[in-house]
Amino acid sequence: MSDNRFKIVFDGALLPGVESTTAKLNLAELFKSDVQAIEKLFTGRPVALKRDLSHSDAETYLIALKNAGVDARIEPEQPVAFSLAEAHETDSGGSDFSRPAASPYAPPRAAVGEHTAEFTTLKVFTIHGRIGRLRYLAWTLVLTLALLVAGGIISTASFAVATASPTAGTILGVLLGLALFVALVWVSVQIGVQRLHDLGWSGWLYFLNLVPVVNSIFPLLLLVLPGNTGANQYGPPPPRNSTAVKVLATLWLAFIPVMLAIVVTLGMNGYLNQLEANMDSSYESSSITSDDATDQSVTVDEEEAAQSADDTAEPVDSPEQ
Incomplete structure (x- = not known):
């Protein structure tokens, strides 16, 4: 293996302010696995999440892990000699991520960044997914x-x-x-x-x-x-x-x-129209009242004039007198 190959190592550390539950859920989403299987990564031992990477690929995987709240790191690959029996045991253990790996550098079931969507698929007519x-x-x-x-x-x-x-x-x-x-x-x-x-x-x-x-x-x-x-x-x-x-x-x-x-303009117009209507009705009521008072005064004056005429009229002598 050449010296310019790298691996992603994780020992259970999280970024500041990230809760353990949130990080495990994020890793479960990245690995397309369940939370119980992800728990195996939080033992405190260093685990190689991805091996044999170029530096640019390693940086890409590291960014994905950082977004998930995981404090992973990039380390250069070192030649490691495995026996045939150990390699066979590692392969069989790697097929079931829920089983403890024989080697602390055994990769998880799914590689980080592979078969993982960077963004959610937009679906309007559903209650699943996310929108900003x-x-x-x-x-x-x-x-x-x-x-x-x-x-x-x-x-x-x-x-x-x-x-x-x-x-x-x-x-x-x-x-x-x-x-x-x-x-x-x-x-x-x-x-x-x-x-x-x-x-x-x-x-x-x-x-x-x-x-x-x-x-x-x-x-x-x-x-x-x-x-x-x-x-x-x-x-x-x-x-x-x-x-x-x-x-x-x-x-x-x-x-x-x-x-x-x-809405405010329509409300103000309605209020002003109502106020104007109330003022008009009040004016009409006052006009009717004043007209009635005038009619009553005229009637009283006519009655008084008639009464005065009756009082001042001279009596007419009868023929007999």
Whole structure:
């Protein structure tokens, strides 16, 4: 074996701030193995995770282990002489990773970096996998636009049917609106659960959106908190954000204050219209009251004038007198 070959050695050490459980889960994902088998690596003895590597390949494997939270190191390969019996025992032990290896340098069942996805596969219509913050924003914008378009189509179709039969138009609008609502909720739950997985949280926490007061804060956490940089118990990290994702996320962030401004403007207009209507009704009431008072005063004056005329009238002598 030449002197320019290297190996990756691990003796159970972890990077600062990384919990043992998290590191074991990350290694299980890298090795495509279970946590019980990964426990065999944490004995404190040095284990060669990968052998006979060039320096560049060794650096690649080391970066993968660093992302998993493992403090591994690169060491040059040293010629080691094995007997035929020892080699046979090592090969047979290597086929079952759960069995203790005869040699402390026996490799694990799967080589690091081989058959391991660097990023998770994006699947929207599922509760499995992970999506990041920007991709979550982008999908929220897409769902909002789809809701507006589908709502317009449903309203147009219902109005067209209602011109011939109001009852049929109402029934059609209710059924299509209910189907649209169920589809929107279903997709929203799926992308929300994947966003929780990116944070390393359980998808069941999505039901916090049903709790009053909490549901006004919890969605903001999904937009603000960063996801795990490495693999977690829900899989590898999501792919890097494409240009389209960044553009859609930016448009959604710009769309939110516009929507708030529209809502505030409509609310102020409604308040001003209501205030104006109240003022008009008060003015009309006061006008009616003043008119009634004028009519009453005129009537009183006419009655007094008539009474005065009766009092001042001279009596007429009768013919007999």
